[in-house]
Amino acid sequence: MFANWRGFFAAKGLGDAQYARMRHTLRTVSETAVFDDIRLRNGWAENYLEGDAFYAFLTQQEAQIRSLMQSIGYLR
Structure with missing residues (x-):
């Protein structure tokens, strides 16, 4: 999602x-x-995050977006 x-x-x-x-x-x-x-x-x-929890969320989001962009051929 x-x-x-x-x-x-x-x-x-x-x-x-x-x-x-x-x-x-x-x-x-x-x-x-x-x-x-x-x-x-x-x-x-409602999803307030800060500190390490926010950093972990950003890391997860980056991986998810990278995977999506690779699956549609936008990134290799």
């Missing part, structure tokens, strides 16, 4: 405190009733 997802990425060299604040802010926003209403209105699945 293909999912249309959105993600936030931090710039290389971002300090630990800034990174922690960014993660906290995004997690907090994702847990609000307002965001839940927006998510439901747009038919978005």
